[in-house]
Amino acid sequence: xxxxxxxxxxxxxxxxxxxxxxxxxxxxxxxxxxxxxxxxxxxxxxxxxxxxxxxxxxxxxxxxxxxxxxxxxxxxxxxxxxxxxxxxxxxxxxxxxxxxxxxxxxxxxxxxxxxxxxxxxxxxxxxxxxxxxxxxxxxxxxxxxxxxxx
Numbered sequence: 083x084x085x086x087x088x089x090x091x092x093x094x095x096x097x098x099x100x101x102x103x104x105x106x107x108x109x110x111x112x113x114x115x116x117x118x119x120x121x122x123x124x125x126x127x128x129x130x131x132x133x134x135x136x137x138x139x140x141x142x143x144x145x146x147x148x149x150x151x152x153x154x155x156x157x158x159x160x161x162x163x164x165x166x167x168x169x170x171x172x173x174x175x176x177x178x179x180x181x182x183x184x185x186x187x188x189x190x191x192x193x194x195x196x197x198x199x200x201x202x203x204x205x206x207x208x209x210x211x212x213x214x215x216x217x218x219x220x221x222x223x224x225x226x227x228x229x230x231x232x
Contacts (some may be wrong), residue, residue: 086144090114093183107138107186115140117186118145123230124195127223130159132230136138136166136190138183148177149186158225160199160208168193169203 094114097107104124110116119136123129134155141147149174153166161169172189174182202208212219 086142086146087114089145090140093205097184099166102184102187102191106190107183107187108135117183120192121187121194123226124191127195127229128219129194131225132157133232134194138187140183144186145179145181148181149183149199150174151186151190156225156229158207158222159194159213160204161196163203167203169198169201171173 091114094107094109101107101116104118104122108118110118117138119138121134121136123132123134132155133156137154138154139150141150151168153162153168157162163169168190169185170189170193171177172186197211199208199211207218210221
């Protein structure tokens with residue numbers, strides 16, 4: 083068994099045994115590299131009460147290369163664009179093989195609690211966030227209510 087296959091099995095087994103609060107990870111079919119993820123909107127944020135769907139894929143050379151993660155659920159957030167791409171340094175320039183699926187998902191959950199409009203992926207949303215935080219939160223709540231309810 084290849085080292086990266088063993089690593090994936092170890093990580094997914096641990097996720098099943100020790101689930102992360104507010105995060106559900108489900109393998110997609112019989113492809114052990116492809117997962118459906120649901121992240122619950124953190125309390126006391128504009129995303130509270132929402133259930134956000136993400137797609138996670140582990141490339142062939144994982145963990146040497148970062149996993150690919152996209153939001154499937156539309157979300158109004160300065161660090162997530164309309165295509166679902168996430169601006170998070172550990173998914174790009176700060177990736178290290180020491181990172182695990184669980185730590186990356188926790189970082190995404192934290193990004194929902196603490197958006198960073200100074201390092202945006204969606205400049206329009208970031209500008210709204212910087213210029214009128216209360217109104218940006220209102221829009222984010224509206225999007226959550228419209229798109230992230232099941």
